[in-house]
Amino acid sequence: MVTMSDVAKAAGVSRATASYALRGDERIAPATAERVRQAALDLHYTTNLSARSLRSGRSGVIGVAIFELDHPYPSEMSAAVSRQAARHGLEAIVQETSNSKDNEIAILQKVTSQLCDGTIFSPGNVSDEEIRALSGGKPVVLLDDISPDPVFDSVATPCEQGAEAAIEHLVNIGCRKILVIGAHYDALADDREVTKVSGRRLIGCFNAFEKLGITPDPSQFIHTNWRTEDARRTAHAIVDSGIEFDGVFCMTDTISLGFVRGLADRGVRIPEDAAVIGFDGINECDYYIPTLSTIATDLNDLACKAVGLLLERFDNDAAGLTRPPRTLTADFTLVQRESTTRR
Amino acid sequence: MVTMSDVAKAAGVSRATASYALRGDERIAPATAERVRQAALDLHYTTNLSARSLRSGRSGVIGVAIFELDHPYPSEMSAAVSRQAARHGLEAIVQETSNSKDNEIAILQKVTSQLCDGTIFSPGNVSDEEIRALSGGKPVVLLDDISPDPVFDSVATPCEQGAEAAIEHLVNIGCRKILVIGAHYDALADDREVTKVSGRRLIGCFNAFEKLGITPDPSQFIHTNWRTEDARRTAHAIVDSGIEFDGVFCMTDTISLGFVRGLADRGVRIPEDAAVIGFDGINECDYYIPTLSTIATDLNDLACKAVGLLLERFDNDAAGLTRPPRTLTADFTLVQRESTTRR
DNA sequence: GTGAAAGCGCTAACAC
């Protein structure tokens, strides 16, 4: 392995000078700097991240910790963050928590807190205090952790506004019997639910109905596991039970995909018999048959805001400042496709 | 930040003893070890990865470098590798190369070669020698890099066998005019193509036709960009041109998704008018309308083999051994769904 | 503008 000493020797300077030169420090004479750079190139020198990180406490790497890598929404989100990080000269490393507490702890404790300058974390089973303890004082940006009294910076998906827009859209295109798939009517009775994604999307629905002067019936709200196969079975059950409906808001596109497939299994035509709209904006909605309308969270905006909050903390920490935690909300767009387009 | 010195002091032992105790070294008396562990727990000690890695050259982290995180196949593959790594007590970090050479180099050079004990790499634009130079002597397992004279261990997807099975399946269910979407008939004229995924899937097709005594016509093989939207347009063009066909093998599920959508746009019914089968086995094939048949690469098997090769190298390197590079092929299954099921 | 030297937190010989 070629180290900085090798480069310094080849360039005829000391290790310190080599270090400065390679990082573009102003103090080094242009000619010297050039000589060092050339030597590094010739020797195929690459700086040792562990050593740099150990010594300086900065690595230029940020961690992204998410539930499940093999699901469209989290993987598209990770990709967006990766690209956004790259724009700022940072390297993003993505780790899968598998939605298990042990794994979340292991990840925060190991790579993340030790190597990464900061972390973008989609928390599942781990409390704020635990994150605080495990993060080693490095900045953390939480995804969708809307607590009334936030401890960390966070970026929220536009749950309330998006859900509201979805319901309004269904009503606007003429739906009169709307189903909401993803949570019970009385889910909000559980206090914790209010801050969760499902609860917040539910609130958006209620807001929309209220604004439109509609009194929703509890039977319109149907709980299901947020997995495609469960949503498909839920659709079967609903059709088989004879419930009437002409519009459906699915709390995620994953539910939407399964639900639409389930309706198709039972011969329900979309959008003729029922219009369907989902939430998230995953790519595959655009290739489904029919193409699926959705409330598309702007992942670039989300990534931009998350990385931005991290960068702010870096700068602040460097300047010895602190500021209270901020919560930003990502933009969204209502994407109307075939599943809610009636001729 | 709490360091090992703090733990050692709290437990009333030296740093070395603390280090041994925390790593479960046999030499430390059980009582001492327990005392150290308790102290570490009380102080919320977490071992500094950079320091460990710098000193011992091992981190327990493996890198996964892939094209695009927001596409189903690579993200499902990364997830499989993450989980397989976890089974061996390794942490997997995933990085997106964005299919750009600069990025591939940056990733190999930075996190990967410096922190990771080994790398699973899906190479796009970087040569074997470059990988060799950038990997810093750490083991590398390549994905789908079938060179006649391999330099690294690698795991291949079952291209030839899978494509052969796909064509045979189409013929078995009665297809007589089969289209292959993803590569030109004469793509193999380019030598490099023979080792690429597209070329190898083409070879599988040729093998199948030969085995079945069918002489394929060049016009049956249609090139398209491997993106859903391009495949959709390709389907439009094919139908509009009046080419007749009753079976389609798409070289990837992503193509399949777009192609089927494109056929649907033109009123071609699947599987009644044409049967369609893809390749890869991505999750969404199971929820499409119709559900899509596919040659499903066994990602668990692929992950198992890739991580296994890495582990072998770790052990060998530790024992001072070397062995010639090995190339393994992942298993696959033919998954028949609605798109190739005729009543 | 450049070099000498200290030390980040940890591990692994080696000594006792």
Next chain:
DNA sequence: GTGTTAGCGCTTTCAC
């Protein structure tokens, strides 16, 4: 069994 010691490769005062 446990402690002492010497670095891993780098950055960063502090001299000059």
